[in-house]
Structure formats: C-alpha cells, structure tokens
Amino acid sequence: MEITTAEVIPLSHRLPDGHGLGDARGFGHDRSTSLLRIETDAGHVGWGEAFIPGDISKATFESLFADSVIGMDPFEVESLAERSYTDPYHFGGSVFVQSVVSALDIACWDVIGKEVGRPIHQLLGGRTRETLVPYASTMYFTETDRPIADPIERAVDAGFDAVKIKIGTGVEADRRRVRTAREVLGDEGRLMVDMNGNYRPDQAAKSIRNIADYDIAWVEEPVPPENIAGYRELRARTDVPLAAGEAFYGRFEFKRLIDHRLVDVVQPNLARCGGLSEARTIAKLASTENVGVCPHVWNSGVGLAAAIQFAASLPDYPHTRNVPEPTMVEFDRSENPLRDEILDTPFDPTGGSLAVPQRPGLGIDIDEAALDRYRTD
Ligand SMILES: [Mg+2]
16 A cells, blocks of 8 residues: 555634633634645545644645655554654654654554554554543633633533643632632542643742642643753652643653653643654653653644544553543643534533544544635645
8 A cells, every 4th residue: 555645734723812712821813733634545545633833834744754755655654753763863853843743643544544444542552441531621811801610610511520721820820710620620520730831840839839739630831841850840849740741742752751750641742742653652651650641632633533542542551440540631622623623523522421433543534625614725
C-alpha cells in the first residue's frame, strides 16, 4: 500500500468579540488547527491533525515531508518519529515539526486500521476499557461579566463528575473560583485546576496551599512549562498532584518531566506530541517512573478521536483490578465547531462516559462539506 495524495487543510474558527476564552494569561478568539488528509492506492482515506496554524503546517509539510510521504507505505508509520529526530537534524524536536509528524502518524494509523479492519486501540496493544471518563474543561475566564458558576453547572447537569477549571490570577481569586467549583461539583467529583503557567514557584506554592483543602486532583502547569527547576521546587514545597505536558513535543521533552517524577500526570496532546506512535513511547516512559498519563485535548474532532483511541489502549499500570481512579480524557466544553461540526457523528460525553469507537481506524467519518465552512485557504 502506498500514500498517493496528502493534503494539509487549514481550519479556523474565530470567536466573536466578547466571547473569547480566557485563561490566566489572557483571552483567545482563534480556534485554529490543521487537518491532514491522505489517500492510498488501496482506496483508503486517512485523517490526522497538526494542532498548529494552517500556514505553518502547510509550509512545514511541503518543505520537509511532502516528497518522502508520497509513495510511503503507511505501515512504516513508526519510522516517521524516528526520522524526525535526525532529519531535519537539530530542529526535528520542535513543535512545528512534531505537530506535522503527529498529523502524518495519526493519518497513517487511521489508514492501517481501515486496511486491517480494526480500531486503532487494538493496534496499539489492545483495548483496556470500553468507555472512558471525559473530564469537562470549563469555567474559563470571560471577557464580559457572567456568573462564573454557569458553565460548570451546565457540565454537571450534563452528567460530568470530573471537571477542570481555570485559575492562576491571584491567591484569593483562585480560592474563590475553586470554592465555587467545589460547591457545584459536590464532595465526590474530581476537580482539577489549570494555572496555565502564570506563576513563579513561590506564588504557585502559596495558591496551592490556599486551595488544598478543596481536594484538588491535580494542579496543571503551575509554572511555565520550560521552568523545569520550578516544577522541582514545587515538588518539594507542596503535596498536591502536579500535571503538565500540553506544551511538550516528543519523547525527549517528556522525559525531562518524567525523570525524577516532577509531575504526577503527563498530558501529551496527540496532535503535537508526535502522534499515536510517540504518545505510546511517552506512556511507556511514564510507566517506568509510575507517572500517570491523561491526554490533553483542545483539538478538532480528529485530535479528540486520536486521544480516545490512545487512552483506550493505556494499561492500568500498576493496578490490576482495583483501579483507584479511572483513565480520563479531556473534553473541552467551550464552543468549537471544529470539534463538533466536522464529524458526521460528534462524540457524546453526556452522562459522564465516552464510548470508544469500535469501527476501523479512528472510527470517525469526516463531513467534508463542513470542512469547507472553516477552511482558510
Ligand atoms: Mg492546560
């Protein structure tokens, strides 16, 4: 089997003024990403995603990959990550290269699944669970005054019992937001907080101490992702679980987090970390230090599908039957037609459960007419 065509499809959805999504660092209005569509001489179409703006993924794909991908056998998928570290030499591990590798890798696995008639999780080592627990990413900062509890109330009403909220703008504000979330969620639900790297270690430590009595399942990016010494410092100064990884690309960066257990949970984004092949390597590295894995998802429906296939294949190490916490997948609750409209059948997280697709490959069908509404080229 050979890849006969490969096309990068840049997509963007702009949120209207006043409806930007806020984290501790500010507001964003742009939901841009890139899909990759490949076709093979066996008649299969495969989809992947590079979670970077379309003009960058197009240029990166065309200058570094297009020539070698046309004619490639998709079964050689794992060679993509290996090649990316040596060719291009010195910058193969960068976000733009690894994101394009991610798209290619996911699209190849989609095609392999279709060729052999199996869902990707079976090809990654087998299904370990039939459903996954989606956690709702919600309670973003808003540009206009709105009741802060509204979005988390809607998530809980929809059946979510695991929720992640944005904090990170000051110790007292953090406590108010966490208190609100815990009141809505109740005592039993899992509550995660995301500081989006907006603190120095001393500030993060102070805030963590101030919210620790609300039973926080993890604190995400308490300090900037590149501040490895900051994570080490927080390790020593706090005892709330830490999580990071959405801004890491490839196994070597993840190894820095995993070595010495600087975090409790690594969060590879399937459309940036190098794809399913590299995520599997990262998960194996994590297991060597008994670090948890929970994919970060802020992607289109394609990246979400890849995260679900990946998470469904994760072993429950070190647990056998008595798994104290379920494997979760992030489910962003904000408006994003690139997640919902481009799939013939969008994923349904209501009831606090996500079914793992059992059809071949990613197990999704793309509505190509819907793509045209968000294409930027
Ligand atoms: Mg985050």
